[in-house]
Amino acid sequence: MKLKFGVVVFPGSNCDHDSYNVLKHILDQETVYLWHKDTDLQNCDVIILPGGFSYGDYIRTGAVAKLSPIMNSVIDFANKGGIVFGICNGFQILTECNLLPGTLIKNKNLKFICKDIYVTAVNEISLLTKSLEKKTLLTPIAHGEGNYFTDDETLKSLEKNNQVLFRYSSSKGEISDVCNPNGSIQNIAGIMNKNGNVFGMMPHPERSSDGLLGKTDGLQIFNSLLQNFIK
Amino acid sequence: MYKAKVIIKRKKSILDPQGKAAGHGAVLLGFKNITNVRIDKQVEFLVNVSDEETARQEVSEFCVKLLSNPTMEDFEINLEKIDEA
Numbered sequence: 001m002k003l004k005f006g007v008v009v010f011p012g013s014n015c016d017h018d019s020y021n022v023l024k025h026i027l028d029q030e031t032v033y034l035w036h037k038d039t040d041l042q043n044c045d046v047i048i049l050p051g052g053f054s055y056g057d058y059i060r061t062g063a064v065a066k067l068s069p070i071m072n073s074v075i076d077f078a079n080k081g082g083i084v085f086g087i088c089n090g091f092q093i094l095t096e097c098n099l100l101p102g103t104l105i106k107n108k109n110l111k112f113i114c115k116d117i118y119v120t121a122v123n124e125i126s127l128l129t130k131s132l133e134k135k136t137l138l139t140p141i142a143h144g145e146g147n148y149f150t151d152d153e154t155l156k157s158l159e160k161n162n163q164v165l166f167r168y169s170s171s172k173g174e175i176s177d178v179c180n181p182n183g184s185i186q187n188i189a190g191i192m193n194k195n196g197n198v199f200g201m202m203p204h205p206e207r208s209s210d211g212l213l214g215k216t217d218g219l220q221i222f223n224s225l226l227q228n229f230i231k
Numbered sequence: 232m233y234k235a236k237v238i239i240k241r242k243k244s245i246l247d248p249q250g251k252a253a254g255h256g257a258v259l260l261g262f263k264n265i266t267n268v269r270i271d272k273q274v275e276f277l278v279n280v281s282d283e284e285t286a287r288q289e290v291s292e293f294c295v296k297l298l299s300n301p302t303m304e305d306f307e308i309n310l311e312k313i314d315e316a
Contacts, residue, residue, distance in 0.1 A: 060300055103302040110248050
């Protein structure tokens with residue numbers, strides 16, 4: 001099935017082209033860029049909020065991007081059940097506009113971390129994880145504020161409603177403090193909303209989807225989305 | 232007109248790694264009496280209204296909608312009346 005993807009471009013986005021390349025040229029899907037000042041989502045089936053440093057990450061990551069004209073349309077779209085996928089800065093924006101619970105705070109070691117890590121899918125029913133070929137994936141992270149935090153009550157509800165998608169792990173899928181790069185609560189690397197249509201993750205599947213770059217585990221996440229999307 | 236000074240504070244329950252690093256620096260410098268270092272943000276701006284209540288209300292709204300994130304931060308508003316320039 002062919003889907004239409006919209007990749008939102010904010011001032012400071014820097015993974016928009018990576019996402020576009022994977023969707024358009026590797027997965028052969030119709031893909032358009034959506035400018036932050038526009039409000040028309042151009043009948044896209046899936047909206048991608050890409051990684052980067054929208055508005056220089058000033059005030060807080062994602063805090064100004066959430067006020068962009070396009071975000072009003074994205075919020076409406078999400079509230080009507082539309083599929084929205086935020087990667088890295090996109091995840092931060094989704095928490096800022098309350099489409100996803102919790103927040104991303106500064107990494108525990110205060111450093112910007114840019115390296116390949118393993119995440120393990122802990123959800124077998126979500127669009128993004130249902131059809132993964134393997135549960136433990138090698139993907140890069142590149143963030144200074146990727147430390148997922150939420151209060152105990154929200155954490156309990158995330159677990160109860162099976163909203164956690166990925167946890168940082170070892171290459172064998174063991175989830176422990178040693179494998180937690182940034183201090184995220186319960187090793188959380190990605191979550192979804194209660195309705196299962198809004199997704200956010202800190203690792204970059206779009207940077208590990210092109211064989212030319214040496215890593216392709218991320219492609220499984222996009223493939224799972226394509227296989228399970230119901231139009 | 233009012234001059235607003237807003238302090239955005241990370242909630243007590245949240246680890247403040249910057250404060251912790253600064254606290255560690257204090258230990259390295261030999262300060263024995265300095266503990267519980269927290270690093271907050273201060274934002275200053277003018278509010279062009281004549282009564283304090285309206286000023287406070289507008290500043291509070293600004294804090295809720297943009298300057299702070301209620302999941303991790305609290306804010307404190309200080310207003311000072313200043314003469315029109």
